[in-house]
Amino acid sequence: MTPAPLAARLSVPGGPLFFPVTAYGPDGSVDLDTYRTHVRRGVEAGAAAVFACCGTGEFHALTPEEYEACVRAAVEAAAGRVPVVAGAGYGTALAVRYARLAEGAGADGLLAMPPYLVLAGQEGLLRHYREIAAATALPVIVYQRDNAVFTPDAVVELARTDGVIGLKDGLGDLDLMQRIVSAVRTEVPGDFLYFNGLPTAEQTQLSYRAIGVTLYSSAVFCFAPEIALAFYDALEAGDDASVGRLLDGFYRPFVELRAQGRGYAVALVKAGVRLRGLDVGEVRPPLHEPSEDHVKQLAEVIERGYALLEKEPEDTK
Numbered sequence: 001m002t003p004a005p006l007a008a009r010l011s012v013p014g015g016p017l018f019f020p021v022t023a024y025g026p027d028g029s030v031d032l033d034t035y036r037t038h039v040r041r042g043v044e045a046g047a048a049a050v051f052a053c054c055g056t057g058e059f060h061a062l063t064p065e066e067y068e069a070c071v072r073a074a075v076e077a078a079a080g081r082v083p084v085v086a087g088a089g090y091g092t093a094l095a096v097r098y099a100r101l102a103e104g105a106g107a108d109g110l111l112a113m114p115p116y117l118v119l120a121g122q123e124g125l126l127r128h129y130r131e132i133a134a135a136t137a138l139p140v141i142v143y144q145r146d147n148a149v150f151t152p153d154a155v156v157e158l159a160r161t162d163g164v165i166g167l168k169d170g171l172g173d174l175d176l177m178q179r180i181v182s183a184v185r186t187e188v189p190g191d192f193l194y195f196n197g198l199p200t201a202e203q204t205q206l207s208y209r210a211i212g213v214t215l216y217s218s219a220v221f222c223f224a225p226e227i228a229l230a231f232y233d234a235l236e237a238g239d240d241a242s243v244g245r246l247l248d249g250f251y252r253p254f255v256e257l258r259a260q261g262r263g264y265a266v267a268l269v270k271a272g273v274r275l276r277g278l279d280v281g282e283v284r285p286p287l288h289e290p291s292e293d294h295v296k297q298l299a300e301v302i303e304r305g306y307a308l309l310e311k312e313p314e315d316t317k
Contacts (some may be wrong), residue, residue, distance in 0.1 A: 166193030
């Protein structure tokens with residue numbers, strides 16, 4: 001763990017948040033050398049943080065032993081240059097186990113994902129995340145999506161919980177998020193963090209930014225860091241023309257292609273990493289590989305995205 005508090009390091013990121021894919025070898029086992037290369041390249045390309053073994057990293061497909069090895073490898077590859085946050089999930093007992101494995105492997109924090117399958121009430125969800133937060137000294141970011149959706153009052157209670165530093169939203173209900181931000185701002189003054197965690201978050205980040213959510217995950221950074229950085233920089237600079245050009249010419253086509261298959265939020269990203277020259281292997285079941293035609297379309301979208309970076313703004317007038 002680095003001595004600097006995770007919340008302080010994330011509050012002024014200076015770049016996209018990197019969610020690396022997990023690399024597998026030809027036999028399907030975890031390829032730690034390739035994984036370290038993937039993480040190291042991302043850090044060197046300008047990532048502000050590494051979120052290891054989360055959704056894009058196929059947390060669901062890893063054994064505890066593989067998980068611990070990957071988190072440790074991510075910490076080694078990051079080498080203290082940026083914080084490493086590790087995913088943790090399933091039921092409360094297993095989530096606590098993963099949290100402790102992450103702490104032992106040197107992670108700087110946790111992204112606590114929804115509990116496995118159950119549709120719990122707010123009281124039960126709060127108990128779940130409080131137990132995760134109490135299990136280690138690691139700061140916790142709670143991931144809202146699917147079966148873990150919170151009322152504003154529940155997020156106020158999370159913000160009051162020792163160790164919980166933020167909320168990542170993968171639901172996309174902006175009305176709810178606005179009420180959450182307002183409630184926490186009113187009831188728990190401080191620096192509680194919010195993240196846009198929707199797939200291909202750049203597509204919705206203009207809207208999230210309008211309600212004060214400036215942090216976002218970037219799956220595109222895995223395979224096209226230059227495009228992701230160009231978008232991030234344009235957004236920070238208020239360069240609406242460049243933002244619009246990248247949304248229209250790259251992000252929208254990518255999102256529309258991603259919608260062509262279930263699980264493509266991970267499988268298509270992994271295909272993109274391979275297309276860019278790093279063999280990270282295929283996804284594990286129950287996910288499946290994109291079709292040959294979809295991979296071809298992905299290559300074309302990536303090529304168009306990079307071509308946009310070579311154009312001056314006046315070229316698009």
